[in-house]
Amino acid sequence: MDFGLSEEQELLQETLRDFVARECPPARVRERFEADGAHDPALWSAMAEVGLCGLCLPEDCGGAQLELLDLALAAEVLGEGGVPGPFLGHALAGLALLHAGSEEQRWRWLPRLASGEAIGSVALAEPDSAWEPERWAARLLEGRVGGAKRLVPHAAVADLIVVGLAGGGMALVERGAEGLSVEPFAGVDGTRDLAGLCLDAVPAEALPGGSEAWPRLRDAGLVLLAADSFGSAWKLIRDTIDYLGTRRQFGTPLVQFQSVKHQLADLATELEPARSLYWYAAHAFDHIPAEAERSAALAKAHITDRALHVAREVLELHGGIGFTWECDVHLWYKRAMWNRAFLGGPDHHRERCARLAGW
């Protein structure tokens, strides 16, 4: 038994931390956050170079053929760094092709996705928080898909969008396809763009294994969001400790006030053990099929909830400065909001967990 990271996994996180510190310091996060679109082609190329675009894709397609845990460890570091861009949707599109694509589709797309040359995304949500195929209306008929999707990450720059279909199938839509329009959406998190899609008989091809692969896609997404939030929340706690260590009130560094110290200790204590929750869910995804679905939902609900709580508390610990645009807190705060809401909020996944337990 070893419920811990391998040396390779430790190294992966270390390497990525160095990468993020070098290529995407907070100033660059802020720059993208404030820019019109969050996607930064130079950063994306750099990410592709270190292998971030194909971590779980097969080696013969140029990927690293790692497990979801490795991808989640990367997501944690990206959350820490607040790294902007299409990582999440891209990873999910890759998994969709890997698990549901035909041989031909895989060969056509996976090498380009793994190299980062093509950007992938997923179009899932429909109005009224419909994140589940049972509530979707989008349909594929005679090679054309019709419907409306909400909250599609980086739709404007995606070369390939995996569209979720009513009942659980999936279809591929390519950038600039006829009848496809992208409706801008002013999202709360400036590091991950969102858009609506209007699909008016858009040429599309089905992924043959779509219905079976949907649960895998969802579970992977839930785990990655949990991992990202875990990283974001720790980043906020650490930054707060640093900031309050320099800021004095009544002649004393704020961090030395007992109340502040205890609030920080409480936040860290609620957060740190949850690291194992996302590890477990990621591990279950590849190795404990019976627990994969429920543990992904549990990790997503628990960690994204905790992370937003951390963000709210540390914002107030900063005092007035925490409420300003120029203070970095809000960048990670809004990232935590995004992670918590995307793919459905905690209430939704808790109800699913209850149902899955037979309660």
Place this chain on the structure above:
Amino acid sequence: MDFGLSEEQELLQETLRDFVARECPPARVRERFEADGAHDPALWSAMAEVGLCGLCLPEDCGGAQLELLDLALAAEVLGEGGVPGPFLGHALAGLALLHAGSEEQRWRWLPRLASGEAIGSVALAEPDSAWEPERWAARLLEGRVGGAKRLVPHAAVADLIVVGLAGGGMALVERGAEGLSVEPFAGVDGTRDLAGLCLDAVPAEALPGGSEAWPRLRDAGLVLLAADSFGSAWKLIRDTIDYLGTRRQFGTPLVQFQSVKHQLADLATELEPARSLYWYAAHAFDHIPAEAERSAALAKAHITDRALHVAREVLELHGGIGFTWECDVHLWYKRAMWNRAFLGGPDHHRERCARLAGW
């Protein structure tokens, strides 16, 4: 507009505080708490002498003919003092006779209840937290009542028990009636005895206005429990401040540690504004009929919940000593438990409030 106490009401509380300090200091509370029965005839006589047994009963029966607010103000002081004995059940039995009794029944009982010569109680609950007439099974047939009641306050010393009947009627049962057996119940709060009643065709007489009066009885009980808990919780906060002011750790009085200070400030801030909640509910009972039912339920749920939370927090602020039998905290803690559970817990009354609001 004057949402505040009259001079008479301020005086009433002051007088009762003096009375409690004199007649029922904590040592006496503890003595009764540890004794076999909580009822203390000498204390009861003293309470009767200051008029506590008939505050809301008519003047011509020897009562003070005051309003529920006055009774609740008294209950607050009794909660502060942790005063043991049958005050609550007695007050409710008096109100039952006042509102539901025939002329003859009132004249027969109210003077004796007002003078404290006779002790009254109410038998309401049936198994499985059934606090509502719709869920009761006790029935009155041909002058005899049959059924089983739970959680009857001070049943062993009550001269008169008002028994709640299926559907909402009420019947009077006298002490020692044929077929009446009292089953001891080891209750958590040593200051208010509880017992089960087994009623095997016990001679009883109906209160003619029982069905109509039931809501009044319940609402009055809810307000009195809220007021008692409010007093209990403040008593705990004040005692904790005193204790932590004397106890030093690392050379400093505990109360000066910022975390402790902030925890106390939070507890007081959650509690103090709720005083107006029980005032309002008591006032509504006599003056705003449309709001009486809901505001009583709201006050009971909110205040008894807050009070138990206060008790749990201050117990831990005391450190190890707070967990001992000899420390007074548990006396008021268990009183707070009693008040919160008696007549139904917060969840029950919150659901009622939702229903009453048409939600």
Place this chain on the structure above:
Amino acid sequence: MDLSFGPEHERFREEVREFLAEHWPAGDGGPPPGAGQEASFRALAIERGYVYRRIPRRYGGSEQPADPLREDILRREFFAAGAPLGIPGVGPAMLVPTLLEHGSEEQREEFVAPTLRGEIRWCQGYSEPGSGSDLASLQTRAEPDGDEWVVNGHKIWTSSAHLADWMFGLFRTEPGEPRHAGISYLLLPMRQPGVEVRPLRQMTGTAEFNEVFFDDARTPLRNIVGRRGQGWKVSRTTLVHERNMIGDPARVQNLFSDLVELARGARLGGRPALEDGGVRRRLVELEGYVRAQQYSGYRQLSATAHGREDRTRLPTLMNKLYTTELVKRLLEFGYDLIDSDESLAAPDENDARARLARSANYPGGWTTQYLYAHGASIAGGSPNIQRNIIGERGLGLPRDLRQTP
């Protein structure tokens, strides 16, 4: 105990309603009135004794006897009609009471009436980047030079500084003196080369506050309120006013009603959220807090009206912490009930979106409000500062360890 306002006050309410119906131009959904219309409405309202009630007539007030119930009625009725109860802002609310208490006769004559007419607009210069809740540590200096003060330094959290003609604020004039003792309360014209105002953008995207930089800014020596080194004491007058301004119970009640409506429209687990047991109980639990605050407001108002303020000192100290924490809880619950589109929308986007959430007091959708709530919580003393105040002044607990006086 009496929850009615009594016949005299109900007559007063009627009178106010009639006045508003007759004289407030936007009363019946008409177009918003122009500045001239507002000014003549205000003059009339002062004439009738409705506005600036506690200010002597010779300074432009209506000089009425104190009557918290009439004042409550006026607040509510003017609010309901959307009519302004005088000029909004820190000038009438904070500077004017300070001048009336501590200012010289010349200062009162120069500033009070124009401020009440809106001819002089003010901003408040207290906070500094390094001081936060610890005002006594402020660093912005004012040095006498001939017949002027020369001001250098940097203020922050200055609302409406870009619109203001003057600033009132605290400046260090006696550098040798310890903390509080070295501070004076000065009035300083904003339209001069030595003053630079930079907007301070908030996380919500809007900029309601500013930073103000002083580089040899100047103001005549006579523009000191109180004596040199007394600024700390003088400022207490307005700080009390600021504390009382935050935490109006009506805002919370409106927000709670909005929350109920939100729950009525929202869905949870495929059913209307309002049918969910957890949602129902949580709403009522929150309502317990809301009503407690509402009735506690009645109690404080009554105590003020009947000269018993000493009895309600403790709940009054608690208002701000209680309200801001409660508002956050209400908004957290609301944020959980909205749909994914709304919870992922940027604050501005939201404004146009969530119609349900709109109320006169909480503009914007739930996400916007959810973020804004931090502003109210932090402004005028963070939650931890409030806990210190409640603990020390309300519960008689000792001061913190090694906290300098």
Place this chain on the structure above:
Amino acid sequence: MDLSFGPEHERFREEVREFLAEHWPAGDGGPPPGAGQEASFRALAIERGYVYRRIPRRYGGSEQPADPLREDILRREFFAAGAPLGIPGVGPAMLVPTLLEHGSEEQREEFVAPTLRGEIRWCQGYSEPGSGSDLASLQTRAEPDGDEWVVNGHKIWTSSAHLADWMFGLFRTEPGEPRHAGISYLLLPMRQPGVEVRPLRQMTGTAEFNEVFFDDARTPLRNIVGRRGQGWKVSRTTLVHERNMIGDPARVQNLFSDLVELARGARLGGRPALEDGGVRRRLVELEGYVRAQQYSGYRQLSATAHGREDRTRLPTLMNKLYTTELVKRLLEFGYDLIDSDESLAAPDENDARARLARSANYPGGWTTQYLYAHGASIAGGSPNIQRNIIGERGLGLPRDLRQTP
């Protein structure tokens, strides 16, 4: 990452199971074994290397190489069979490691083996009425007099003092020295005229702790562990053991399962509580905390097994606060689900009542547990002390203001 124990350890588990089935007398629901049977079972278990694994054979242990996974398997399998993993209590758990690390050879020979056989029973004398979490302030004196220490003072929170033959504890032997420096670690016989044990009744009605009064109690000079004034350092060995003992994840998991069963049986608003949306979501919310702790336990165990403890220092520091706060939340939720009869019942009454709530680790009904939870929360350092430890040792925050070292 690998969640299986691997073939070698699974064989070990099988072996342990077979051993228990064969040798533990109460294994198949038989009558509880007598003291003699337990002793011979224990001897056999030591012989097999299952019990007292880290203790050398010459002192009565089984001297096995450290293997946290085998130890985990042993804990779980012995627990499941209801078999004792050695003598319970503070003697084997806390004194023995201390003697092995700091004791003299004579002390080890005199005390270790009889303690492991249960022939000497121990109690722990650390806390005093005036000291609480601040052990360095303790006052109970031990003065040398001829070839004995003479002890005077008063200890509190001494579990099982009425059953103990000896006490190990901290005593002030160097009154001139500052705080920590004046304390020594002594062993003291309990059965003597100068020692009086008084049970300390808890709010739950039971008495699991005692006060111990010393009035010229005596112990030979040689019964000091370590040197004079080193008691503080010597006691750290056992305090670490105590901290690790509190917060066994399996207890929390059992409690959570009980809670689910409780919700399954309880009713809310006229329907099964488990059908209520709020109850369902709250259960899952709590489960998030429970599983996080469970998996964090796997992580800590793995780190220990593979020599990576430094990586899990932070979660290990958090175990106690996290667990006790979680247990309180679980019990508060449970307390809300039980019926009025049970929530109004005295703790003892309850034990017989709530069968659902029974588990081997949490005896008694929900009300009893609800009250007991405070004990675990306070024992071994209150929540605020834990927050200090996590803040200072875990997050690197500075010490409190004016907290003496």
